[in-house]
Amino acid sequence: MLTKRIIPCLDIKDGRTVKGTNFINLRDAGDPVELGALYANEGADELVFLDITATVEKRKTLSELVNKIAHHVNIPFTVGGGISSVEDVYVLLNNGADKISVNTSAFKNPQLINNLAKEFGSQCVVLAIDSKKEDDKEWYVYLNGGRTKTSKKCFDWAKEAVDRGAGEILLTSMNHDGTKNGFAIEITKLLSQNLPVPIIASGGAGNMAHFVEVFEKASADAALAASIFHFKEIPIPGLKQYLATKNISVRL
């Protein structure tokens, strides 16, 4: 049967991984290519690379990096950060990325999703949403890496994006991100049980039980995390073994 996916996320700036890692067996923990290949060998199901430089003059660095990753990594990977046009996506896919993710640019210009889906197919268009639950108990969409609030509700935007051709949703809960208290079950469940595309849950992973919870209770199709993998708080092989003992379908 189709398995639940475990996805490490690497933040990239100027071609280097940003957050520190404690992989002592890596020659260069700042090298996204080496770290990505290591995760692939450990059993990660996919990788996400988010470029936080995302300035025009650095785009070339990113496309060169994507090309290196594509040469060395034998699992699918998504590239996001600063993508705002069909041309941007063409360059990344042509350099070997399997999927791209769009966030703020798609919100500001939703037609971009239609254009990307038409040009490249929905299967490579991931919509990333940063969402926060406000005092009124509603989940709202935030832009610009969580700095700008909008009045759009998360579910409404996700549904619109799927109707426009997004093939997957990468949902990050700002309330949970960095807390290590577990994923956002409620909003992840709302999306995954009502939208016809896979939902990748992100933000809040602190222990292995949190992954069981997001797969079982929230029906997430995939779970993404960064620091807990980078700092080896949760090793990927151990996590997948654990999920298997909890009867979660995983690729071992």
Place this chain on the structure above:
Amino acid sequence: MKIAIIKYNAGNIRSVLYALERIGHTALVTDNAGEIINADKVIFPGVGEASTAMNYLKERKLDSLICSLTQPVLGICLGMQLMCKYSEENDTKCLGIFEETIKKFASQPPKEGLKVPQIGWNSIFDLKTNLFKNIPNNSYCYFVHGYYAGQGEHTIATTDYVQPYASALQKDNFFGVQFHPEKSASTGETILKNFLEL
């Protein structure tokens, strides 16, 4: 060994080239008839939409060329689907190497967890032919597709999603896989090596 990867207007072609490089082979990405005919092995990759791809192949006469090949040919994902008789995707007549027709997965309520397209790692079983030499039953491969080939006499691997379907096909020198061996970690690399040894 001369390996040709058929160049056409589908995505993912570079990924196949890089995967071959990882297992120690170089390949030519080409739409030149002579280069394709003279290759020892031909790979027909692809991610995309069936009717657009078929039109492109026809315009360049690659359709009849592919059907006439006598060396081992491996279709991947859309490549495999185009080697079948017909695809429901935009009512497309395909190459007809395999008798199978390509159908769309019936849409399921999202609550069932069976989303369309299928995206992710699924297992392959009932493996036949040397393409799957040293591949244990129920190994995992990476799939991205909304259309599938039904099971038939050419089925050499089966996968279960919504219902059992053919995840690999073979007839004479033609092989097709629905999954992406170039993205399926070490399992995929073994399958590619096996193909090159056929």
